[in-house]
Amino acid sequence: xxxxxxxxxWLTLAALAVVATVEVFPYVWMMATSLKDLxxxxxxxxxxxxxxxxxxxxxxxxxxxxxxxxxxxxxxxxAGILVSQxxxxxxxxxxxxxxxxxxxxxxFLVVIACLIVPPQVRFVPLYLLxxxxxxxxxxxxxxxxxxxxxxxxxxxxxAFMQVSDDIVDAARVDGAGVFTLIFRVMVPMVRxxxxxxxxxxxxxxWNDFFWPLVxxxxxxxxxxxxxxxxxxxxxxxxxxxxxxxxxMFVVAPVxxxxxxxxxxxxxxxxxxxLK
Amino acid sequence: xxxxxxxxxxWLGYALLAPSLLLFGLVYLYPVVYSAYISxxxxxxxxxxxxxxxxxxxxxxxxxxxxxxxxxxxYSAGVVVLALGFGLIxxxxxxxxxxxxxxxxxxxxxxxxxxWVAVSLxxxxxxxxxxxxxxxLLRQVGLPAVNWLGDPYxxxxxxxxxxxxxxxxxxxxxxxxxLQAIPTDFHEAAALDGATGWNHFRFITWPLLTPTxxxxxxxxxxxxxxxxxxVKIMTQGGPITSTVIYVYYIYEQAFQYFKLGKASAAxxxxxxxxxxxxxxxxxxxxxxxxxxx
Amino acid sequence: MRRLATAMLVAMLWAMAGPAAAQQxxxxxxxxxxxxxxxxxxxxxxxxxxESQSKYRIEGAFQGDYFQAIAKxxxxxxxxxxxxxxxxxxxxxxxxxxxxxxxxxxxxxxxPNGTDLADFLPAQTQNGYxxxxxxxxxxxxxxxxxxxxxxxxYNAEMLAAKGVKVPTTWDExxxxxxxxxxxxGSDVKTYGFEVxxxxxxxFALLHQAGGTLMTPDGKRAAFRDKGGEALQFxxxxxxxxxxxxxxxxxxxxAWEVANTxxxxxRVAMIFTSTAFLNYIxxxxxxxxxxxxxxxxxxxxxxxxxxxxxxxxxxxxPQKEAGWAFIKWMTDPAQTISLSKAxxxxxxxxxxxxSPEMQxxxxxxxxxxxxxxxxxxxxxxxxxxxxxxxxxxxxxxxxEAPVVGAKxxxxxxxxxxxxxxxxIGKYKD
Numbered sequence: 001x002x003x004x005x006x007x008x009x010w011l012t013l014a015a016l017a018v019v020a021t022v023e024v025f026p027y028v029w030m031m032a033t034s035l036k037d038l039x040x041x042x043x044x045x046x047x048x049x050x051x052x053x054x055x056x057x058x059x060x061x062x063x064x065x066x067x068x069x070x071x072x073x074x075x076x077x078x079a080g081i082l083v084s085q086x087x088x089x090x091x092x093x094x095x096x097x098x099x100x101x102x103x104x105x106x107x108f109l110v111v112i113a114c115l116i117v118p119p120q121v122r123f124v125p126l127y128l129l130x131x132x133x134x135x136x137x138x139x140x141x142x143x144x145x146x147x148x149x150x151x152x153x154x155x156x157x158x159a160f161m162q163v164s165d166d167i168v169d170a171a172r173v174d175g176a177g178v179f180t181l182i183f184r185v186m187v188p189m190v191r192x193x194x195x196x197x198x199x200x201x202x203x204x205x206w207n208d209f210f211w212p213l214v215x216x217x218x219x220x221x222x223x224x225x226x227x228x229x230x231x232x233x234x235x236x237x238x239x240x241x242x243x244x245x246x247x248m249f250v251v252a253p254v255x256x257x258x259x260x261x262x263x264x265x266x267x268x269x270x271x272x273x274l275k
Numbered sequence: 276x277x278x279x280x281x282x283x284x285x286w287l288g289y290a291l292l293a294p295s296l297l298l299f300g301l302v303y304l305y306p307v308v309y310s311a312y313i314s315x316x317x318x319x320x321x322x323x324x325x326x327x328x329x330x331x332x333x334x335x336x337x338x339x340x341x342x343x344x345x346x347x348x349x350y351s352a353g354v355v356v357l358a359l360g361f362g363l364i365x366x367x368x369x370x371x372x373x374x375x376x377x378x379x380x381x382x383x384x385x386x387x388x389x390x391w392v393a394v395s396l397x398x399x400x401x402x403x404x405x406x407x408x409x410x411x412l413l414r415q416v417g418l419p420a421v422n423w424l425g426d427p428y429x430x431x432x433x434x435x436x437x438x439x440x441x442x443x444x445x446x447x448x449x450x451x452x453x454l455q456a457i458p459t460d461f462h463e464a465a466a467l468d469g470a471t472g473w474n475h476f477r478f479i480t481w482p483l484l485t486p487t488x489x490x491x492x493x494x495x496x497x498x499x500x501x502x503x504x505x506v507k508i509m510t511q512g513g514p515i516t517s518t519v520i521y522v523y524y525i526y527e528q529a530f531q532y533f534k535l536g537k538a539s540a541a542x543x544x545x546x547x548x549x550x551x552x553x554x555x556x557x558x559x560x561x562x563x564x565x566x567x568x
Numbered sequence: 569m570r571r572l573a574t575a576m577l578v579a580m581l582w583a584m585a586g587p588a589a590a591q592q593x594x595x596x597x598x599x600x601x602x603x604x605x606x607x608x609x610x611x612x613x614x615x616x617x618x619e620s621q622s623k624y625r626i627e628g629a630f631q632g633d634y635f636q637a638i639a640k641x642x643x644x645x646x647x648x649x650x651x652x653x654x655x656x657x658x659x660x661x662x663x664x665x666x667x668x669x670x671x672x673x674x675x676x677x678x679x680p681n682g683t684d685l686a687d688f689l690p691a692q693t694q695n696g697y698x699x700x701x702x703x704x705x706x707x708x709x710x711x712x713x714x715x716x717x718x719x720x721x722y723n724a725e726m727l728a729a730k731g732v733k734v735p736t737t738w739d740e741x742x743x744x745x746x747x748x749x750x751x752x753g754s755d756v757k758t759y760g761f762e763v764x765x766x767x768x769x770x771f772a773l774l775h776q777a778g779g780t781l782m783t784p785d786g787k788r789a790a791f792r793d794k795g796g797e798a799l800q801f802x803x804x805x806x807x808x809x810x811x812x813x814x815x816x817x818x819x820x821x822a823w824e825v826a827n828t829x830x831x832x833x834r835v836a837m838i839f840t841s842t843a844f845l846n847y848i849x850x851x852x853x854x855x856x857x858x859x860x861x862x863x864x865x866x867x868x869x870x871x872x873x874x875x876x877x878x879x880x881x882x883x884x885p886q887k888e889a890g891w892a893f894i895k896w897m898t899d900p901a902q903t904i905s906l907s908k909a910x911x912x913x914x915x916x917x918x919x920x921x922s923p924e925m926q927x928x929x930x931x932x933x934x935x936x937x938x939x940x941x942x943x944x945x946x947x948x949x950x951x952x953x954x955x956x957x958x959x960x961x962x963x964x965x966x967e968a969p970v971v972g973a974k975x976x977x978x979x980x981x982x983x984x985x986x987x988x989x990x991i992g993k994y995k996d
Contacts, residue, residue: 012368019365020382022440026394027385038851064608092295101285107292112557114303115494116549118501118522121542124320124535124643125309126302131647148298151494158490162456178287192452200445207390214640217599217651218629225390230630233604234820235840236827236847240396247393254388262381320642321667405756405813405834420755425816427973511818515967530639532960 030251034058034244054241061246065227066219071249074223077142077212078205085149085201086194092148093156094182098168108157115150123214130215141215142223146205152197159190199261206254224250307546314540319533331540339516340524340541346431347521351499353435354442358495359488361439362446367476369447370454380447387444395508398437399424424510427517434505434518441505442498446491453487454480485564493556500549521545593618593625596882596889597651600628601637605847606714609909617896624889626653645669645881652882652890655713655874658697658948659955664877666952670709671878676891677708683895688712691871691945692915699947701786706950710875711898714912716843717869717938717945718772720862724855726758726836734859738776738801741837741862745811748836759813761805762829763839764822765970767963768872772839772861773798775868775946782991786951789961789987796980797864803969803976814970841872842938845911849934858934860941867944873912913938953991961987 028048035053061067095101096108126145127136135141163186171185187194209225216222228246231239314331316324365383369376386394401408402423410420423433457480465479503522506512512519512527519527525545529538600610607630614628629651631637638660644650656664664670677683685708690696692712695705722734730748735741745760763769774781779794805812813835815825827844829835831851839861849856861869876894878887896902900919907914908928914920920939929936948954965983968974 016368016379020379023386023443024382026397027389029397030389030393088295088298091291095288095291099284099288099291100281101288104288107296109554110296110299110304112553113546113550114299115497116500116546116553117303117307118503118525120503120522120526120529121310121545122302122306124529125306127640127643128647129305131644131649136649144298145302147302148295150299150303153295154490154494158486178291192455196448196452199448203388207388209390209392213632213636217631217640217644217649218597218627226630228390228392229632230603230607233606233847234602234633235823236604236844239604244393247390251389251393255385258384258388259381262377262384319667320639321645321664321669399817406832425814425971427971510816511821513818513967514816514971515973516964530635532956533639533642 027251030244030247033241034248036241038241040241057241057245058248061228061231061242061249064231064242064246067224067227067246067249069219070222070224070227073139073142073212073221074206074225074250075253076139077221077223078202080139080143081146081205082198082201084143084147085152086198088148089152089156089197090182090187092153093160094178094186096153096157097160098165111150111153114148115154119145119210123210127214137216137218137220139221142212142221145211145215149197149201152201155193155197156190159193160186163189195261199258202257203254207250307542310539310542312539313535314543316536318535320535324536327536331537332544334537335540335544342516343519343521343524346517346519347500347502350431350435350438350502350520351496353432354438354499354502355492355495357435357439358443358446359491361443362491363450363484363488365443365447366450366454367480370451380444380451383447384444386441391441391504391508394441395505399509402433425514427514430510430514430518434502434509437509438499438502438505446495449491450484450487453484457483482565489556489560489564492560493553496556497549497553500545593622594885594889595625595627596653596886596893598626598628598653598890598893599631599637599641599651600655601631601634603630606910609906613897613902613906614893617893620896621892624892626889626893641879645879648881650879650881652878652886653893654877654879656710656877657874658872659958661694661710661875661877662698662950662954663952663956665706665709669879669881671880671882671887673708673711673878673891676895681892681895683711683898687900687916687918688898689913689915689917689920689942691942692913694875696945697871697875697948698950700950701782701784703950710877711894712915713874713876713897714843714906714910715871715873715915716841716912717871717941718769718839718861719842719845719937719941720837720839720859721830721848722837722857722859723830723833724857726833726854727857734857735837735862736860737862738864742801742805742809742811745805745837746809749809749811756810756813758833759829759835760811761837762813762815762826762835763802764815764826765802765966766819766822767958767966768870769839770795770798770962770966771870771946772868773801773864775870776861776864776866778865781957782949782951786949787991787995789957789984789991791962791987792980792984795962795983796976799966799969799980800976806970807972842913842935843873843911845934845938846909847911856934858937860937860944867941868946869941869944870948871942871945907935911935913942951991951994953987953994956990957987961990 032048032050034057035055036047036050036057037054040047040050092111096104122145130136130141135144167185167189168181171181176185207225208223209229212221212223213226213229216226224246228243228250231243231246233239313324315326315328317327317331318324369380402410404410404420404422404425409423413420421429424430461479461483462475465475500520501522502520503526506518506520506523507526510518512523521541522545525538525541528534528541598614600607602610611628614626618625631640634657637654638656641650641654661670677685685693688711692715694708694710694712700706720735726732726748727734727744732744732747733740735744741761748758748760749756750758771781774791774795777794777797779791779797781791782788783790802812802814806814813829815822815829817825823840826835826838826840827848830838830840831848831853833854842858845858860867876897878890878894882890897906898915900914900916900922903914903916903919904922904925906912907919907925914925919925951957961983965979965986969976969979
């Protein structure tokens with residue numbers, strides 16, 4: 001949105017700069033704290049640039065537990081969940097948006113209903129169920145509870161609905177099977193949505209602390225956020241510099257994913273607006 | 276001929292839905308049904324369940340519960356209105372391909388990406404009424420210090436602001452996608468007709484964004500009703516009970532007081548309430564949604 | 569020929585596997601609910617235990633914060649997958665014992681790998697922690713792990729600068745806080761005093777005022793008047809004098825704010841656990857003094873921290889391993905190393921009297937304060953209602969008067985009513 005009035009342009013830019021600073025400041029703070037030493041952490045007035053930077057905070061955080069295993073587990077969990085959510089989500093979204101059959105809207109209502117159920121509510125029954133099935137401390141316990149996403153199904157359905165029926169029919173006429181139709185024709189047309197949803201899913205599940213904590217009782221399949229939580233000492237502020245270093249391990253991959261995804265989003269936006 | 280095709284389509288529909296529905300049923304609805312069952316008992320997980328019928332529901336109809344509902348409604352309304360509003364404004368301002376916009380979007384998204392624990396400490400420090408950065412800035416412009424997290428009348432709104440600050444990236448990105456989905460033909464036609472600025476927004480952009488807005492309204496409402504992390508980390512429901520919102524209340528009842536029955540009754544009520552609210556939003560507003568102008 | 573060779577190979581392998589199989593250590597899990605330094609110290613000791621013998625192997629596992637851990641234990645006990653060893657705060661013990669969750673340790677303690685129960689500091693043991701309300705004492709089911717008392721920490725330099733003596737009574741504390749508070753216009757730059765508005769400290773003040781939590785038979789709540797006096801003391805200092813800071817947050821979050829403020833010289837005196845002595849002394853840029861909690865009608869402190877317990881439903885070999893670990897952890901040598909590394913108190917008389925600890929106390933007198941204060945230790949009633957009274961009746965009603973939202977009278981009346989309701993539930 002551009003305005004001819006330079007004053008308004010300038011004001012808008014200033015406002016945006018403030019917003020950007022406020023939003024980015026905590027991340028910068030996190031980085032700064034991760035390089036401080038014990039004494040500077042709780043000091044006031046706080047310093048922004050630690051001198052000298054304590055790089056071995058990162059070593060301490062990493063060696064406080066099997067962080068490499070946590071990292072790998074985190075990746076497996078997040079990827080497993082994402083793939084499952086996307087595949088099943090696309091299948092269901094296609095059925096909801098391009099097919100007609102009795103009970104379709106009722107089924108969609110079921111999906112909406114699932115949006116409502118928060119994770120804290122699901123813990124006890126699923127823990128007991130998985131425990132009876134011997135699934136505690138397995139990747140299944142981490143992935144299965146999130147293998148389908150109501151939000152993803154909802155979003156992809158909306159996006160599919162905006163794909164013109166002509167395209168679907170044309171592909172059908174060309175002899176495309178259902179899976180080809182969904183994954184080779186429709187999905188590429190809704191790339192911004194897929195990428196946006198993937199971003200949310202990855203951020204949420206990569207950072208998820210509660211579920212991996214309650215579904216595991218030992219280190220076998222534990223994830224990074226649990227590892228970082230173990231650095232906390234209740235009642236003291238002693239470990240914040242190490243906790244921030246640990247948190248940086250958690251944040252860095254997601255930030256990288258975001259930077260990559262952003263380029264794709266922009267490219268996808270451009271493609272979409274040219275249609 | 277038609278009925279055969281209809282049957283094949285139905286078959287296909289069910290087949291495509293089956294794995295999703297099965298999983299939804301197992302991992303989302305089974306816990307709710309289980310909660311409905313447990314809500315009829317008193318149970319602390321270690322002694323046998325005791326059947327009490329609807330006593331838990333009776334216990335919930337109390338001042339304490341009413342406060343939880345008011346807190347949650349206030350929190351949700353605040354978050355939804357501010358997130359929708361600012362998200363839209365940001366999306367409109369950043370809807371271009373400039374490097375600056377990309378950088379700003381990235382900046383806004385970093386707060387979304389970072390975990391709550393990492394940022395909560397910073398906010399607790401910044402908001403300290405004795406020596407926080409925010410307090411310092413307020414004093415610079417001659418305003419008095421505010422006890423952001425320690426004043427029972429203010430704390431909930433503080434949480435609203437911090438929530439919006441952290442999650443504004445989400446509505447921004449969704450609105451950006453929505454804006455980009457508007458075919459440029461519409462914009463060009465409107466420009467040719469001489470529509471500018473506000474009128475352009477009011478008659479072209481906004482109507483075509485209504486599907487996005489409805490979607491965001493529903494998902495933000497649901498997400499804000501599910502608010503938990505921020506309370507657990509920043510105020511633990513305090514000061515007193517002014518920031519106990521619904522899911523935190525359920526968590527407290529279940530894991531701090533070991534009243535599984537009462538927590539389960541709260542779960543059932545929550546589910547019904549939100550379902551009605553969501554249905555209400557969907558039914559009432561879907562007619563206002565436009566896919567074309 | 570080949571057959572003979574194969575047979576010999578098999579026999580050899582069998583022979584190797586035989587004793588090896590017999591040497592498989594019994595594995596048992598120890599679930600704990602703390603992170604940071606305490607976790608490191610504990611894991612180091614677990615490793616030492618495993619290396620010191622080959623019969624048992626203990627695996628420590630972090631389970632989240634205290635409440636998450638208890639929730640998991642409870643859920644796991646339903647599906648019979650609970651670990652044999654855990655640690656619990658004292659207030660939870662009666663409830664867990666009543667529910668039949670905990671293992672009776674008497675036979676282990678008096679058995680071949682037993683431990684000298686008489687060597688344990690009485691105030692820190694199960695019997696020293698609980699008042700059995702005139703009923704017969706239950707058998708041994710808990711051994712002390714990390715144990716503590718609240719103490720007064722003060723910034724020695726600030727007190728010296730203002731000529732304030734270390735307070736020994738409530739009145740002296742209040743007067744001292746007044747002198748130590750530094751104001752800048754309408755803002756407070758330094759507070760005289762800060763304490764988390766928390767059950768543990770309130771319990772101390774309740775008894776210092778001469779009150780008790782329940783009647784001697786445990787049938788009714790008895791804390792209304794004296795508990796109100798305790799609460800009023802805080803309310804007056806926060807609202808009237810404005811010399812006490814009420815740290816925001818609940819449970820350990822408030823404790824952390826108090827500790828941080830003390831380290832930042834934002835407050836002159838605080839009450840907090842002796843468990844933070846190491847942390848505070850290491851990080852303070854000033855001379856840290858420690859003292860008993862001030863008295864009113866009398867001197868009184870609760871003890872705190874956690875106890876080792878074993879879960880009854882675990883398989884016998886795991887319980888055997890669990891006991892071996894618990895016994896070892898509570899042996900004098902270990903209690904010395906655990907105590908020196910953390911600030912928690914040693915739990916064995918022989919450890920305290922050892923030359924090593926005596927020398928340590930001489931060099932670090934602050935560490936002795938909690939120990940000496942034990943002579944004023946107050947018991948908790950052994951009632952299954954205890955933790956509910958703590959979490960649901962008392963704790964939620966402490967904050968409102970301090971913040972000015974309710975009167976002390978109203979809050980204590982509400983707390984008493986709720987407590988009696990809870991106790992009534994457990995009448996058998």
